[in-house]
Amino acid sequence: MHDHDQDQPDAHPHPGAHPHPHGSEAPGPDRWKHDGVRVIPGDRLDANTAQTPGMYRQAAINAARVGAQRIWAGTVAIQPDAKTGVHHHGALESVIYVVSGRARMRWGDRLEYVAEAGPGDFIFVPPYVPHQEINASTDEPLHCVLVRSDNEAVVVNIPDVEPVEKPETVHWVDPIHKAP
Structure with a gap:
């Protein structure tokens, strides 16, 4: 079922273009071959996206x-006992689905509100809400699926908010983030 060629950005010469006919024109037999369903294997996600200190988005x-x-969708991972910097996502709405681990969310002008979510829970983050994601576990990574209401991963980091819980220094080691 996996067509690994389809998940590459250059698999179609014009991403987002629709070369198939519209209206009363008769569609060809390959109408949806390149503009139909796409399977993106979990091991082929793209880390070249907006990042926030303390988390790793793909x-x-x-x-x-x-x-x-x-729409934008991807994954996010936060290491045990780590916290992100304070940020918001502009006009975008975000939905976070917790796959594994325990998420603690703080939000508000001074991050004065808190809620937790576990595997199978959904979190909704409205536009412009300052927030901080926290891995509530000291020994288990937090893994989530993230969906946003636009095709850009807008992240506005807010360095001048004094968070209730200080972000931890987490060194991500991957192709983009090298060990210090």
Whole structure:
């Protein structure tokens, strides 16, 4: 079922373009071959996306990868006992689905509100809400699926907020983030 060629950004010469006919024109037999369903294998996500200190985001669905026009989706991982910097996502709405681990969310102008979520729970983050993601576990990574209401991963880091819980210094070691 996996067509690994389809998940590459250059698999279609014009991501987001629709070369198939519209209206009363008769579609050809390959109408949806390159503009139909796309499978993005979990081991082929793209880390070339907006990042926030303390977390590691990878894009699966966006304009560059599949031609998405109104949605962004990917994964996020936060190491044990780590916290992100304070940030918001502009006008975008975000949905976080907790796959494994325990998420603690702080939000508000001074991060004065808190809620927790575990595996199978969904978190909704409205536009412009300052927030901080925290891995509530001291020994288990937090893994989530993230979906946003636009094809860009807008992240506005807010360095001048004094968070209730200080972000931890976490050194990500991957192709983009080298060990110090």
